[in-house]
Amino acid sequence: MTATATRTVPPLVLISGPEAVIADRALGATLDDLRAVDPEVEVIRLFAETYEAGALGMHASPSLFGGAKCIVVADLDEAPDELQEDLLAFLAAPEPDVTLVVTHKSGQRGKKVLDTLKKSQARVLEAPAIKSDRDKTDFATHEFRAAGRRATPDAVRALIEAVGKDVRELAAACQQLVADTTGTIDEELVARYHGGKVEATGFKVADAAVAGSAGEALRLLRHAIATGVDPVPIVAVLAQQLRQLVKVGAAGRGRSAEVARDLGMAPWQVDKARRGLSGWGPEGLAEAIQAVAHADFEVKGGGRDPVYAVERAVLTITRARTGR
Amino acid sequence: MSVWRDVIGQDSAVATLERAVTDPASMTHAWLLTGPPGSGRSVAARAFAAALECPRGGCGECRECRTAVEGTHADVDVIATEGLSIKVEQARELAAMSALRPSVGPWRVIIVEDADRLTERAADALLKAIEEPVPRTVWILCAPSLEDVVITIRSRSRHVRLRTPPAEAVAELLHRRDGVEMPMAMYAARAAQSHVGLARRLARDEGARIRRRDVISLAGRIHGVGDAIGAAADLASIADEESTAAAAERDTAERQRLMEVLGADPSARTQPPHIRSQLSGLEKEQKARATRHSRDVLDRSLVDLLSVYRDALILHSGAALGLVNQDSLPIVQGVARSMSAEQLLQAMDAIGTARERIGLNVAPLLALEAMAISLRVPR
Numbered sequence: 120m121t122a123t124a125t126r127t128v129p130p131l132v133l134i135s136g137p138e139a140v141i142a143d144r145a146l147g148a149t150l151d152d153l154r155a156v157d158p159e160v161e162v163i164r165l166f167a168e169t170y171e172a173g174a175l176g177m178h179a180s181p182s183l184f185g186g187a188k189c190i191v192v193a194d195l196d197e198a199p200d201e202l203q204e205d206l207l208a209f210l211a212a213p214e215p216d217v218t219l220v221v222t223h224k225s226g227q228r229g230k231k232v233l234d235t236l237k238k239s240q241a242r243v244l245e246a247p248a249i250k251s252d253r254d255k256t257d258f259a260t261h262e263f264r265a266a267g268r269r270a271t272p273d274a275v276r277a278l279i280e281a282v283g284k285d286v287r288e289l290a291a292a293c294q295q296l297v298a299d300t301t302g303t304i305d306e307e308l309v310a311r312y313h314g315g316k317v318e319a320t321g322f323k324v325a326d327a328a329v330a331g332s333a334g335e336a337l338r339l340l341r342h343a344i345a346t347g348v349d350p351v352p353i354v355a356v357l358a359q360q361l362r363q364l365v366k367v368g369a370a371g372r373g374r375s376a377e378v379a380r381d382l383g384m385a386p387w388q389v390d391k392a393r394r395g396l397s398g399w400g401p402e403g404l405a406e407a408i409q410a411v412a413h414a415d416f417e418v419k420g421g422g423r424d425p426v427y428a429v430e431r432a433v434l435t436i437t438r439a440r441t442g443r
Numbered sequence: 444m445s446v447w448r449d450v451i452g453q454d455s456a457v458a459t460l461e462r463a464v465t466d467p468a469s470m471t472h473a474w475l476l477t478g479p480p481g482s483g484r485s486v487a488a489r490a491f492a493a494a495l496e497c498p499r500g501g502c503g504e505c506r507e508c509r510t511a512v513e514g515t516h517a518d519v520d521v522i523a524t525e526g527l528s529i530k531v532e533q534a535r536e537l538a539a540m541s542a543l544r545p546s547v548g549p550w551r552v553i554i555v556e557d558a559d560r561l562t563e564r565a566a567d568a569l570l571k572a573i574e575e576p577v578p579r580t581v582w583i584l585c586a587p588s589l590e591d592v593v594i595t596i597r598s599r600s601r602h603v604r605l606r607t608p609p610a611e612a613v614a615e616l617l618h619r620r621d622g623v624e625m626p627m628a629m630y631a632a633r634a635a636q637s638h639v640g641l642a643r644r645l646a647r648d649e650g651a652r653i654r655r656r657d658v659i660s661l662a663g664r665i666h667g668v669g670d671a672i673g674a675a676a677d678l679a680s681i682a683d684e685e686s687t688a689a690a691a692e693r694d695t696a697e698r699q700r701l702m703e704v705l706g707a708d709p710s711a712r713t714q715p716p717h718i719r720s721q722l723s724g725l726e727k728e729q730k731a732r733a734t735r736h737s738r739d740v741l742d743r744s745l746v747d748l749l750s751v752y753r754d755a756l757i758l759h760s761g762a763a764l765g766l767v768n769q770d771s772l773p774i775v776q777g778v779a780r781s782m783s784a785e786q787l788l789q790a791m792d793a794i795g796t797a798r799e800r801i802g803l804n805v806a807p808l809l810a811l812e813a814m815a816i817s818l819r820v821p822r
Contacts, residue, residue, distance in 0.1 A: 409816055
């Protein structure tokens, strides 16, 4: 999934995809490869925001002293019309000594340039978005493997729980572990570096609360508040999760895809709600929703201590889950 | 025919104001009209202004009367706001204006329709002008209740209290002024709980009547928690529907007008940046307005729902009072049968809590869900 460049670089390179870390690395690898061939290569960076018409042509034209050049055009997806026109003009008549590297995050803008690049047999390096926990797990595992290190699955999971919010941070953490330690990377090692740090979100708090584990929910809640999550969205997520439980519970049996369509939810949400429903009875849900509504009132100025209001709501929810 | 004709069901207040017009000893320089929403505060204020300007003391026919009631009279200034508050800059302008002599009539009248929306600083800016006005200037301030007005303004003005007009009077007004059939007018007046503007909307707009019926029929239908969540979603979507129906037309008209003013080409696929930014500014404003409006509509739906429980309570106690939902008697009877007086009071409390919470910016759907859960009745 990560992009690596081989030793020889073709004259046109396109780095395409939204994940900045991977795109940066692909660019770095490409430049390294160019320098390996010719250490004197001149690198010129052009940015979409500050581009002035004609700059590309000026930099691309052969200089008096000769020598190889690499022109890096960043963010084609934000490029003004002048830059796009200049790129098309360059692609129509490429200079022999120039390597052109273009990065494009996502979207329709600059499509004509993209198509022309692909038609001219540019090397395309993908930088796909890393969003789900599975993507992050793959990414971290790959990081360790690329460095020739072994990491246990538990260690990777713990690492993602601790610093998984930001891919750049995750990459930095992986590098730090690789550089500072020896041997197999296990959970204990991760805990030594990142112990006690948990990236808690409202969703994790809500999952724990709905599952009835008061201690876990409170711990996550404190972590979330401590890392700057506002109580208001936490309450909103609690309300949403309980609402889904009630809706799915009232929808009765039936295939989850159909239920999902009727309720306007995603099928996985229905399945999750069905799993969560065990241990919940109607009275318990009623009590829980009323507690959350009261907490929402309190976090929005009706009470004195918003954090306490959420904590109390979480406790009420876990207590309400007794199967009534 | 008199200018007081449209001020209905307010005999004692009208008597006070009429006396002030005829007898100089009963006149004063600042009046504060209070009354519940829909009781006709601004109508009364305009009628009073007309009576002051009219050479015959409020005939209702002459040019002075008509222009004063319409708000176009040269010496009558009507200040109302669509925003949340009246700012101090506006108040300073008003204070300066109040020092001018009347140009055509005997009085310069300044009507502030939302005196409750004066910010504290704005009210302070008016104090001097209200306390010691020039001889021929009269202030008429309107507010829902005395408590809504800053105390320093309250103490500088004479208070006239309007009451909720009886439903018969409202129906009669709808029949006479808007040409609504009497049975329909009576239904609308009762259903709107004597709010004149609302009653007119109910009488004229079939959609509004259907939506109201949908709301009150929720009352007896909530049995389980699942029903409650469904009912809350229904309520929220009814309110959304109502507010989008009202806003859509106005929003497009405003957008067209802005495009014309900017000289933009409406058929262009994408607008140039400076026009885009203006348009997005307008959209933001419209969105804020829509939010406020849908909250208002939701609050009104809750008042409608409340009226069912109130009626059921009246049936329980056997009091000889008119029902708000006379036309939906089966629903009211059903609720009265399945709930005890105590449960009815609890249900009314739950609705009141939801209104308070929505007013304080709690997510409307969540507040409604908590309320609907408290409204469950055993099957």
